[in-house]
Amino acid sequence: MNNSLLPARRALVIVGLVATAALALPAGRAAAQPSLNVTFGRALNTLSSTDAVSADDRRTTGAAVDAEYQLASERLRLFYTLDAGDYTTPGDWRFYENIAGATWQLRPQKSKGLAVFAGTDALWRTNGASWAAADYRALGLFLNAEWKPSDTRTVRTGYRADIRAFPDMPELDQVEHEGFGSALVNLQSRTTLVGELRVGAKRYDVLDSTAMEPTAPVPGAPDSPGSAWSRGRGSRASGLVMSTPSHSPTGSVGGTAGQVTVLGRVAQSLTDRTGVTLQYSRRDSFGALPTAVVTTPALFFDDGVYDDPFASDAGALRVSLKHLLRNGMAIDGMGVWVRKDYRGTAALDADGFAVPTGDLRADRIWQAGASWTMPAFREWTGPVGFDIFIDYRFTRHRSNDAFYNYSSHGFGIGVSMAY
Numbered sequence: 001m002n003n004s005l006l007p008a009r010r011a012l013v014i015v016g017l018v019a020t021a022a023l024a025l026p027a028g029r030a031a032a033q034p035s036l037n038v039t040f041g042r043a044l045n046t047l048s049s050t051d052a053v054s055a056d057d058r059r060t061t062g063a064a065v066d067a068e069y070q071l072a073s074e075r076l077r078l079f080y081t082l083d084a085g086d087y088t089t090p091g092d093w094r095f096y097e098n099i100a101g102a103t104w105q106l107r108p109q110k111s112k113g114l115a116v117f118a119g120t121d122a123l124w125r126t127n128g129a130s131w132a133a134a135d136y137r138a139l140g141l142f143l144n145a146e147w148k149p150s151d152t153r154t155v156r157t158g159y160r161a162d163i164r165a166f167p168d169m170p171e172l173d174q175v176e177h178e179g180f181g182s183a184l185v186n187l188q189s190r191t192t193l194v195g196e197l198r199v200g201a202k203r204y205d206v207l208d209s210t211a212m213e214p215t216a217p218v219p220g221a222p223d224s225p226g227s228a229w230s231r232g233r234g235s236r237a238s239g240l241v242m243s244t245p246s247h248s249p250t251g252s253v254g255g256t257a258g259q260v261t262v263l264g265r266v267a268q269s270l271t272d273r274t275g276v277t278l279q280y281s282r283r284d285s286f287g288a289l290p291t292a293v294v295t296t297p298a299l300f301f302d303d304g305v306y307d308d309p310f311a312s313d314a315g316a317l318r319v320s321l322k323h324l325l326r327n328g329m330a331i332d333g334m335g336v337w338v339r340k341d342y343r344g345t346a347a348l349d350a351d352g353f354a355v356p357t358g359d360l361r362a363d364r365i366w367q368a369g370a371s372w373t374m375p376a377f378r379e380w381t382g383p384v385g386f387d388i389f390i391d392y393r394f395t396r397h398r399s400n401d402a403f404y405n406y407s408s409h410g411f412g413i414g415v416s417m418a419y
Contacts, residue, residue: 041414045088087297092128190269255288369393
């Protein structure tokens with residue numbers, strides 16, 4: 001077992017014990033509906049970089065806990081989520097992300113009508129040495145509304161605000177606002193259509209970029225913990241890459257950035273147990289550039305903070321297929337293509353220097369994968385569901401930035417428990 005994830009395992013045990021104690025309360029006395037989901041898995045990943053002679057094989061570990069408690073006739077929901085794991089990229093790319101919050105909902109008595117949701121959540125994330133400087137805390141507030149004029153149509157809208165603070169990198173501090181609207185229609189042909197529009201704005205600290213030039217790693221030099229801006233592959237220090245407004249007419253470093261995202265989805269039931277989904281999304285960003293872009297490990301995509309969507313324009317096409325077997329097993333397949341063009345982030349070579357041509361970073365990503373989930377011990381576990389899952393994923397990441405030019409094969413197995 002990977003000892004680097006022992007803190008995550010301890011957290012899993014603690015949360016599991018607390019949740020178990022809560023679940024043991026008689027339903028009538030507790031007047032609440034608790035639920036718990038725990039997932040733990042290990043994977044063998046092969047990472048082949050285009051500038052490396054051989055591939056790097058590593059076993060990675062991931063774990064997640066989702067616990068919630070519903071009170072006040074299920075109008076109040078308290079929740080906690082722990083997500084922990086590691087990445088294949090050489091170096092210490094561990095992470096532990098804790099989220100806790102509450103949601104209050106007002107629902108109509110019937111299936112139709114207007115429902116309102118309001119809530120708040122707090123996030124605390126810590127990382128391994130390769131990106132420890134980018135640890136952050138966050139506080140979020142949201143208000144959503146859902147209107148169902150009929151059983152086959154749903155309209156949703158909402159607003160969310162997030163404040164994020166980076167204790168070791170205050171230049172990354174940010175405030176983000178997002179609003180969305182979506183419409184869903186179910187047709188008699190067992191087709192579901194979804195359209196969505198999102199608009200957002202993010203405010204970054206305004207700093208003098210001339211005083212914050214990134215420092216490239218020195219070949220053969222030891223790691224320098226004090227060099228926050230250096231980055232490199234493997235054992236070299238990793239950190240941040242400055243945005244370069246001189247390459248972009250859209251804005252300067254720091255200030256307010258804007259974004260518009262459109263999404264369309266078609267889901268079709270082929271049989272009672274088989275469904276296919278096709279989705280396309282496009283986002284366009286404008287205004288100020290992020291103060292800096294965090295160096296992320298291979299296989300890390302679009303988390304909204306480190307892989308900052310306001311730093312790039314992107315388009316993504318995704319297709320997925322799911323089939324439910326009669327014995328409770330499920331088979332999933334997926335394919336994804338992503339185009340991502342950065343607005344002000346220079347492409348770097350393998351040593352961490354800007355490429356001689358001065359090009360901005362541009363990525364093209366292809367992914368394909370499949371998974372198989374099998375319920376186990378159903379005759380013994382009662383209300384507790386226990387699943388075993390096996391999955392495989394192939395990733396081909398092509399970029400003019402050497403650090404993100406690689407291919408990966410990942411094969412994993414894990415277990416999940418849900419109450």
